[in-house]
Amino acid sequence: MADKNQQVYPIAPSANGHPRSDEESLVAKEEKRKKMIKWAGYIAAFTVFQVLVIVVFALVVMKVRTPKFRVGDGLQVKALTSEPSVPSFNMTLYAPIRVKNSNFGPYKYDATAVTFTYGGATVGQVAIPKGKASFKSTKKINAEVFLSSGSIPSGIPSGGNLGSDLNSGTLTLNSKGAMTGKVELMLIFKKKKAITMDCTMVINVSSKSVQSVQCQ
Numbered sequence: 091m092a093d094k095n096q097q098v099y100p101i102a103p104s105a106n107g108h109p110r111s112d113e114e115s116l117v118a119k120e121e122k123r124k125k126m127i128k129w130a131g132y133i134a135a136f137t138v139f140q141v142l143v144i145v146v147f148a149l150v151v152m153k154v155r156t157p158k159f160r161v162g163d164g165l166q167v168k169a170l171t172s173e174p175s176v177p178s179f180n181m182t183l184y185a186p187i188r189v190k191n192s193n194f195g196p197y198k199y200d201a202t203a204v205t206f207t208y209g210g211a212t213v214g215q216v217a218i219p220k221g222k223a224s225f226k227s228t229k230k231i232n233a234e235v236f237l238s239s240g241s242i243p244s245g246i247p248s249g250g251n252l253g254s255d256l257n258s259g260t261l262t263l264n265s266k267g268a269m270t271g272k273v274e275l276m277l278i279f280k281k282k283k284a285i286t287m288d289c290t291m292v293i294n295v296s297s298k299s300v301q302s303v304q305c306q
């Protein structure tokens with residue numbers, strides 16, 4: 091009987107009861123499965139990394155920041171004559187106008203003008219030609235601007251008291267401007283960005299110097 095059984099099962103069963111060739115393929119299958127789990131892990135880690143890269147890219151690189159348009163700290167009085175009794179003044183300012191672009195791409199702007207006012211009345215203007223503030227940099231427009239109370243067509247503005255301001259020794263001026271342009275990202279994405287300037291300058295008449303410059 092035992093011999094007959096041997097004939098029915100020509101391949102000797104192994105310790106776990108499976109025929110030898112099946113066991114070998116099982117080991118191979120198990121190895122393949124482990125390899126696949128390992129690769130799935132790699133792919134998952136890589137995907138998470140990619141998502142992080144995209145999120146950082148979107149938040150940092152693709153974010154459109156508003157450029158800053160202002161009169162820089164280097165503002166200087168080059169010439170100043172005043173007559174409190176008239177009252178009137180003539181002044182030449184060296185105005186470092188700045189367009190600060192903190193985007194990861196250039197800001198291309200259209201031609202505009204910066205208007206200087208005293209007591210709400212225009213006393214001078216500077217033309218800003220169209221240009222470009224490069225990737226993370228500041229465009230410097232160094233202008234010389236002539237300001238005169240004689241530029242006010244209606245004479246002395248009601249918004250200030252020029253005679254007493256000149257007597258007290260300080261003149262408060264304002265510079266305003268509006269700029270339109272486009273921020274360019276990755277050479278293809280363009281976003282319109284309009285920016286404004288609103289600066290207040292205090293000029294010391296007796297020392298013919300700039301006491302303060304403040305921009306909003």
Ligand SMILES: *[C@@H]1O[C@H](CO)[C@@H](O)[C@H](O)[C@H]1NC(C)=O
Binds near residue numbers: 171179180238240
């Ligand atoms: C300002 O300039 C105008 C024109 O050049 C002149 O007539 C006027 O007297 C000047 N005023 C002062 C205070 O210098």
Ligand SMILES: *[C@@H]1O[C@H](CO)[C@@H](O)[C@H](O)[C@H]1NC(C)=O
Binds near residue numbers: 259260294297
């Ligand atoms: C203008 O400048 C002079 C000299 O620096 C100074 O003595 C004077 O106090 C200043 N005037 C004002 C109104 O601050």
